[in-house]
Amino acid sequence: MKGIFVILSCxxxxxxxxxxxxxxxxxxxxxxxxxxxxxxxxxxxxxxxRPAAKFLLGTMALFFIPFGVGLIDSYEVIMDNIVAxxxxxxxxxxxVIAVVGWVxxxxxxxxxx
Numbered sequence: 001m002k003g004i005f006v007i008l009s010c011x012x013x014x015x016x017x018x019x020x021x022x023x024x025x026x027x028x029x030x031x032x033x034x035x036x037x038x039x040x041x042x043x044x045x046x047x048x049x050r051p052a053a054k055f056l057l058g059t060m061a062l063f064f065i066p067f068g069v070g071l072i073d074s075y076e077v078i079m080d081n082i083v084a085x086x087x088x089x090x091x092x093x094x095x096v097i098a099v100v101g102w103v104x105x106x107x108x109x110x111x112x113x
Contacts, residue, residue, distance in 0.1 A: 003052030006044055010035040 014031025018024075038044040071078065078085065 003049040006038075006049050007035065007052055007056070010038070 011028065011031040014029070014034055015027030017030050018027035035044070035049070039046060039049075
């Protein structure tokens with residue numbers, strides 16, 4: 001029970017900070033970074049949040065059902081823009097692959113020194 005409290009507290013603080021800075025960064029991202037920092041600093045133990053995190057990860061597929069229904073509802077809009085969506089998907093996929101490869105090579109070179 002304490003683990004879910006810690007996770008939800010980080011989420012709530014992250015959303016609050018996001019509102020304070022004008023919403024430029026998602027509160028969910030800020031909350032995850034806050035939880036990561038607390039785990040790295042040893043303020044929160046991994047064993048504390050592990051059961052809640054396992055439960056949330058195990059039920060994550062349920063969180064995507066509303067988005068899937070929304071996609072089905074927006075079928076016409078998607079089909080009208082399928083070329084743009086496909087191009088954006090391909091370009092962003094290759095960009096991510098290229099950046100991850102470049103960062104890996106950079107980190108790997110520095111680690112070998």
